[in-house]
Amino acid sequence: MEIRIDNLTKKFGDVVGVEDLTLHIDDGEFVAFLGPSGCGKTTTLLTLAGIYKPTDGLIRFGDRVVNTVQPKDRNIGMVFQSYALYPHMTIFQNIAYPLKLKKVPKNVQNEQVRQVANVMGIGELLDRRPGQLSGGQQQRVALGRALVKEPDVLLFDEPLSNLDARLRLTMRGEIKHLQKNLGITSIYVTHDQVEAMTMADRIAVMNRGHLQAFDAPDELYDRPKTRFVAGFVGNPPMNFLDVEVSQSNGHFLAEADSIQLPLGADRGAPPAGHGGPVVMGIRPEDIQIVEKGDVTGEIFVVEPLGREDLIDVRVGPHGFILLADTEKQHRAGERVSLNFDMTQAQFFDPQTERSLLWRQ
Amino acid sequence: MTVSSDKPKSSAALIQSRRNALRSYLGAYGFMAPAGVLVIVFFLIPVAIVLYLSVTNLASSNFTSDLAKMEFIGLKNYRTLFNDQFARKIFFNTIFYVLVTLSLFNVSLALIVSLLTTHIDRRAGFFFRALWILPRITSPVVYILIWKRMSAEAPFGILNQFNEFLGYPTYNYVATNPWVFVVVVNGFIGVSFGMIIFTSAIESIPKDLLNASLVDGSSRLQRIRYVILPLIRWPLLFVVTYQTLSLLTSFVEIQLLTDGGPGLYRTEVWSLTAYHRALSNYFGNAQWGYGSAFAVLLVMIGVVLAVIYMRVFRFDELIAEPRVEAL
Amino acid sequence: MIRKLSLTMLFALLLGLLAGFAVAQDAVSITIRCIASPPEEDWRCNNFASVEAEVEAELGIEINLNLIQDNASWGDYKNEFVLASEAGEAPDIILSGHEDIGAWAPAGFIIPLDDVIPMHSEFDDIVPSLWESHGYAGQIWGIPQDAEARPIFYSKLLLRDLGWSEEDIESLPDRVAAGEFTFADMLATAEAAIDEGVVDSGNGWWHRPSNGPDFLYYYYGHGGEVLDMEGNLVVDRDALVATYELLGGAVASGVLRSDIIGLDWSEVWHPTVGQAETVLFAAGGTWNWPNWALNYVADRGGDEYLFENIGLTLIPAMGTGKAITLTHPLTYMISSGSPHPDVALSLIAAITTPEHNNKHAIDSFHLGILNAQLESEAYANNRLLSSAHYMLDHTTSLPNHPGWNAWSGAYFLGIQAVETGEADAAGAADIAIAQMQNELGDGITVR
């Protein structure tokens, strides 16, 4: 099922939930909504589900405008962060509920529920109540309930955020796998970008009710079109630095106080052409500690992450986050020399915060 | 697991385990103590006193507050009561009144009002609920006066003024439809209690659960039927039980409206009879002992109904502990 | 010098203390509780304040009067006295309905007064019929405070419409009192009025719409008794049946409406009767009059309108051939817990004078209790009171008996049955008697 959202606005009185959102989702596509808390992800999802009526704009499922269609007539499956299992029903009744509402015959219900339960690995739990299940089991039940009606669209609202890290990893794979197998158009709300990056075909990044970007994960990562996207996608987040980029006989140079970073024409020409100060972005993995590099600074903090250390280096008034091998055993106070991989540098207009490298 | 597979315990271990069991019992009773004290002070002791009074002939004319000085007359009051030629009629009146008022108003209308007002704009909902509280907070005398002014016969009553204006016949409404008025008048008072409890219960249902039901394919009515009602079963039981008891004991409005009439106890209920026969001292000499016999039966009816309700609502299921996670 | 001064001061202080002590010892505290609706009935308590000095002088003591006036419901008021008596905190004097003697005398909450009444000449002048309602077990237990009459109000307006001459109308009370115009005549008149379209069916005669003392006069009027010579409860079946026949018959003939019981006093009964335009005869009480004048016909001239259009008469003769009425006096009773019953009685005696009782009678439209009041100018000048005072000579009252509540409840039940047509007169009597026997057991004799 293809979903087309055009200029969707949803307001609650004066509060903007989402504004002027345009998004076209292909049939069978897995799209993640990514954005900080309160940016309008759930609002968009519930509007798609028909719980909220759009204030403005159009939503189409296929060719059908569904703005005023009741939720029950949209054939949607939804999985909630809280699982939203009915506490008074057994697991069987929970999963069978959508079928019962569709007036599916009892024996067919029975068969389908068992089938879905087996796929989800909860076949043993059908007689229990939700209160007697662990979080992971409940999550599977919720998923089973969403799938049992063979929906045209699957909506996920942060389905994994209440699970522990390991379980999250497993479920991630399972959901992705199921979705690809069944080919159901899916929208997956999360503010965990790893989840979004690993699962989604495309990611819609939202901020304060507005769509910031809608692109494939590596596009977002490698070619962020706004400073917000650049900063939001990637962990640890991108370093930003106010610089001036100048050109002198074919050589480009980004400068900030004592820092001077030479760069190639493909990255240097647009910011130099822009004139005046610009914002440079560089990801932690693109800065290396070397014997002799472009810049020297002092280690301020070392945060061990296990496989790597996260290191905060101060260069004059500026700070950079970067990653280093644990075995190097860097210590706070140590003076280090840094090398910047300027072929990965990003540049943004400080006023509009748009990328100077990638146009929309 | 069978008993025989248990290894016999050493006596010391046995004592130890008994001691633990005892300790956990005491702990449980400790937690129940405050509620227990309330039940004892506000229910059991009064019931015991009333029970005692009901086997005495205490009246204004031999009044004493010294339990020992009261004259014991055995079951005479109960005999009088059961021999009363109208006891059966009044008993069934009472059951009729309680069940009809309860089911139509104190529960159903309360439920409908709270469902409607939680499904519309919040402020409008609040306003409508506030309206329904008015009958409760108005003094019975004023409240009944309003009804009388509405229903009085031509040319005084407002309803009849409409009838006259439209050319319809006029009625002495309360006299011709006493039960309708008794039930409606009391029902309007009873709505607010259930309404408040149901509303807060409905509003405390997680939004996700309500949304989930719609997405799963329910209409709003089906959502009420399959999700909301089952989830507010406990408040429902509470309201049904509590309101049954309060309806059983309320009589002031009936007294003011029909005084149990017209005719031979058409709308007389148990508590009002207790008042008429025993506790009113309009003509002097209240019969405390005889009145207590009425009260004892009222308590018994209340307890029986409460037990029936608990069966119907499967109370044991409501308080069942979750079974221990096996996986 | 200083020593001398301080000694004098000490002496003065001692003297002062002694003086205070002496006064305190002579002062007698008397607490009096009255039930009264202000302002018109305030004299029930306030009269005591006006005679305080007089009684102090007479007895040579200091009295500390503590007057507590309630406008509570009767039930609460009476219960409070019962509970206070039991707790030993009863007031010295309690004002209540005379029928409470029936409960409070056997309970020992009040004292008999036979021996002390002769000591106060003020009581000699009390209308003799009033004493009847103050007896229990052969003794007198209270002093009448006020009285009223419960007459039949007749609409002069409607009688004129029916073609009665002014003379017929004005002479009606006398003809009733003489037994010439009987209850049967009254019903016949009402029927004629209905036939001629002067009043609607059901509006020939109205009685009160709720239980109350009035109903007993129908039973008395048919020769019924509630107490026998020994003061035991009795019921006369014949009188009972005759009463129910009268009431049921009035409904059957269309004179009385079947739904009269249950009508609202203030919404329907008073406005209808008070305006004199709808109902021909109505059984009410003298105190209705000022209420109507003030609340229902004030715009038409109040009192003047009522005198023009409404008259009052005794209840016409029924089976006994004698016209009657019923009075329900309020009574000052003296608590058995009072340490100074003599002082209390002296206070009551002091206000039992035409001068003091007139204040209450006139302000509140109650009948006087003393014969001398008729001779006093203030009372005689009051048209209503002077025209109703004679009724005291024909009056009856409720019995004082612990079982009266049960008796009257059963009696009223029969009335409800017969008026709604749920039983005929004999059936209603059976119901009432069964009810009395069940609740009173051996305490009632059926005759």
Ligand SMILES: Nc1ncnc2c1ncn2[C@@H]1O[C@H](COP(=O)(O)OP(=O)(O)OP(=O)(O)O)[C@@H](O)[C@H]1O
């Ligand atoms: N029913 C509602 N009434 C009023 N305001 C709402 C309502 N639902 C959401 N909002 C507001 O709309 C904005 C977007 O909320 P939304 O729930 O869509 O955020 P979200 O992106 O899902 O956040 P989170 O990641 O915390 O779940 C927020 O400012 C929120 O306060």
Ligand SMILES: [Mg+2]
């Ligand atoms: Mg959300």
